[in-house]
Amino acid sequence: MLNQGIGSWPARRARKTPHRVAVVHEDRTWTYRELHERVVRLAHALRTLGVARGDRVAYLGPNHPAFLETLFATGALGAVFVPLNTRLPAPELAYNLADSGSTVLVHGPEQAPAARAAADEAGTRHRIALAGPEEAEALGYEELLAGAGTGPLDERVAPEDPCMIMYTSGTTGRPKGAVLSHANITWNSVNVLVDTELSGDEVTLVVAPLFHTAGLNMTCLPTLLKGGRVVLLGSFDAERVLDVIEELRVTYMFAVPTMYDAMAARPRFASADLSSLRTLNCGGAPVPGRTIAAYLDRGLAFSQGYGMTEASPGILFLDREQASAKAGSAGVPHFFTDTRVVLGDGSDAAAGDPGEILVHGPHVMTGYWERPDDTAAALTEDGWLHTGDVARLDAEGYAYIVDRVKDMFVSGGENVYPAEVEAALLTHPDIAECAVVGVPDPVWGEVGRAVVVLKPGAHADEANILGRLHGRLAKYKIPKSLTVTADLPRTASGKIIKPAVRERYATDAAERTRP
Incomplete structure (x- = not known):
C-alpha cells in the first residue's frame, strides 16, 4: 500500500481479520x-x-x-x-x-x-x-x-506526514495544537502493545473521551492495531460500566482515578463479576492509595502512567506488578521512549533530586501547529521535549512526579491552565488583578481557587464573579471557590509569586474542604 x-x-x-468484530456501540x-x-x-x-x-x-x-x-x-x-x-x-x-x-x-x-x-x-x-x-x-x-x-x-x-492536531491549553491563555504524525501515533501504539501485552482477543472498554489523547491513543487505537474489539460508551456512568464489563467480558480499560473511585463506591462493586479484566490502566492524575487498595481487594491492580498530549501521550509506565511496591510512582519510560530528569543548567539530576522531565522518542510531536516559537521553546534541536513537569528518580530509576514547572493543575483528568482562567476573570469590570491556583478536592483531585483583588470601591461577590465565567470557559476550568484579598505577593519586578499564593490560600482552602 x-x-x-x-x-x-x-x-x-x-x-487480515475481516470477520473479527472491530467496534461495539450500544446494540450494534x-x-x-x-x-x-x-x-x-x-x-x-x-x-x-x-x-x-x-x-x-x-x-x-x-x-x-x-x-x-x-x-x-x-x-x-x-x-x-x-x-x-x-x-x-x-x-x-x-x-x-x-x-x-x-x-x-x-x-x-x-x-x-x-x-x-x-x-x-x-x-x-x-x-x-x-x-x-x-x-x-x-x-x-x-x-x-x-x-x-x-x-x-x-x-x-x-509516516512523517501530519495525522492529527490535538489541542492542549497553553500557559499564555490560548490553546496550542500539538501536531502528531502518523509515525507518532503508530509508535505510541507499539509502546502500548509492548508494555501492556494487548492481544488479538482484547475487549477494550473506551469510556474516557476519545477527544483526549489517553482515551484515543492509549486504549482505542492500540486495540484496533492489534485486531481486538473496542466497546465505545458515549458517557461515563459507574453502574453502566460495571454492567458492560460483566456482559461483554471486558479485558482492558482506561479511566482517570475519579472514574475508578465512582465504580468502587457502587454498592454492587464488591460482588460484580470483574473476572474478565486483565488490565486496568489509570492516568490523568496521581492514583490515590485508597483507590489502589479498593481494586487490590478485588484481585485487580492498576497499570499507571504519565504522559502528555505532545508525546502522543505515553512517557512513563508503571506496570501492575509494581503497583504496590512503587505506589505513587509514574514508573519507567515506555519501551521505545527515553527520558531524562535535568536540573536548571541542563545536567542530569542525581537520584532523589528533583528536576524537569525531558522525553525523546519516535512518538514525540513534530511541533505546535503554526507556532514556531512555541515549538522551539518546547523541543530542543536534537528532539528532546520539555514537559514542564518536575520529577525525582529513585535508585532503581522509577520516576515520582513531585511538582510542575508551570502552574497547570489537573481536575478530574482535565488539564487546567490558570493563565487562561485568569484572563477570563480579568474581563470582570470590578477585578484589578487575580491569581488562580489548584486546591485539593476529595472528588476531582484538584479544583481551581481564584484569589482576586478588587478595584477601589468595588463590591462584587463570589457568585457574581464566577457566574460570569459560565459559557466563557468549560465548566471544569471555572474555579470552585474565590477569596478577595487586598494584594497579591509579588517579586521585586512585579510578577505574582504563584508558590506564595498557593501557600497562603490553597493550604487554607484545603483545610476547610477536608471531609
Missing part, C-alpha cells in the same frame, strides 16, 4: 470489513466536499463509531484530523476551528448548537451532522455515506 499512515489500518485489518457491532467499507465511503464523501491532502477535518461529539470513521477517512486522504473537546463552549471551539483552519466539522446531535455557532464564527465551510440534517446548513452523515463512492483509495501518505 502507498498509504503508510493510520488511515490504512482499516484496509490492512480488513484483509461492526466487523473490520464493515469498518473499512464505511471509512472508504466517508473518504469519498469528504473528497467531494473538497477535502484534499493536508486539509483539516474536525470532529465534535461523544465516543461514537463516526469518530473513528472520520479519523481513518481523513487519514486515507492524507488530510489532518482535529478532535474537539465537547466540554468547551462555542467561543473556544471557534478558536480551535479557526486556528486549525478546519474546512469540515462532523458533529453529534447534542453538539449541534455549539457546532453551529462555532462553525459560523470560524468560517468553517461544511458541517456534517450524525443524526441527519436538522437545518439547511448541515449535511447528513449517513446520507453522505449512502451516496458516496466505494472504489479503492490508496493515497501516498508517509
Whole structure:
C-alpha cells in the first residue's frame, strides 16, 4: 500500500481479520470489513466536499463509531484530523476551528448548537451532522455515506506526514495544537502493545473521551492495531460500566482515578463479576492509595502512567506488578521512549533530586501547529521535549512526579491552565488583578481557587464573579471557590509569586474542604 499512515489500518485489518468484530456501540457491532467499507465511503464523501491532502477535518461529539470513521477517512486522504473537546463552549471551539483552519466539522446531535455557532464564527465551510440534517446548513452523515463512492483509495501518505492536531491549553491563555504524525501515533501504539501485552482477543472498554489523547491513543487505537474489539460508551456512568464489563467480558480499560473511585463506591462493586479484566490502566492524575487498595481487594491492580498530549501521550509506565511496591510512582519510560530528569543548567539530576522531565522518542510531536516559537521553546534541536513537569528518580530509576514547572493543575483528568482562567476573570469590570491556583478536592483531585483583588470601591461577590465565567470557559476550568484579598505577593519586578499564593490560600482552602 502507498498509504503508510493510520488511515490504512482499516484496509490492512480488513484483509487480515475481516470477520473479527472491530467496534461495539450500544446494540450494534461492526466487523473490520464493515469498518473499512464505511471509512472508504466517508473518504469519498469528504473528497467531494473538497477535502484534499493536508486539509483539516474536525470532529465534535461523544465516543461514537463516526469518530473513528472520520479519523481513518481523513487519514486515507492524507488530510489532518482535529478532535474537539465537547466540554468547551462555542467561543473556544471557534478558536480551535479557526486556528486549525478546519474546512469540515462532523458533529453529534447534542453538539449541534455549539457546532453551529462555532462553525459560523470560524468560517468553517461544511458541517456534517450524525443524526441527519436538522437545518439547511448541515449535511447528513449517513446520507453522505449512502451516496458516496466505494472504489479503492490508496493515497501516498508517509509516516512523517501530519495525522492529527490535538489541542492542549497553553500557559499564555490560548490553546496550542500539538501536531502528531502518523509515525507518532503508530509508535505510541507499539509502546502500548509492548508494555501492556494487548492481544488479538482484547475487549477494550473506551469510556474516557476519545477527544483526549489517553482515551484515543492509549486504549482505542492500540486495540484496533492489534485486531481486538473496542466497546465505545458515549458517557461515563459507574453502574453502566460495571454492567458492560460483566456482559461483554471486558479485558482492558482506561479511566482517570475519579472514574475508578465512582465504580468502587457502587454498592454492587464488591460482588460484580470483574473476572474478565486483565488490565486496568489509570492516568490523568496521581492514583490515590485508597483507590489502589479498593481494586487490590478485588484481585485487580492498576497499570499507571504519565504522559502528555505532545508525546502522543505515553512517557512513563508503571506496570501492575509494581503497583504496590512503587505506589505513587509514574514508573519507567515506555519501551521505545527515553527520558531524562535535568536540573536548571541542563545536567542530569542525581537520584532523589528533583528536576524537569525531558522525553525523546519516535512518538514525540513534530511541533505546535503554526507556532514556531512555541515549538522551539518546547523541543530542543536534537528532539528532546520539555514537559514542564518536575520529577525525582529513585535508585532503581522509577520516576515520582513531585511538582510542575508551570502552574497547570489537573481536575478530574482535565488539564487546567490558570493563565487562561485568569484572563477570563480579568474581563470582570470590578477585578484589578487575580491569581488562580489548584486546591485539593476529595472528588476531582484538584479544583481551581481564584484569589482576586478588587478595584477601589468595588463590591462584587463570589457568585457574581464566577457566574460570569459560565459559557466563557468549560465548566471544569471555572474555579470552585474565590477569596478577595487586598494584594497579591509579588517579586521585586512585579510578577505574582504563584508558590506564595498557593501557600497562603490553597493550604487554607484545603483545610476547610477536608471531609
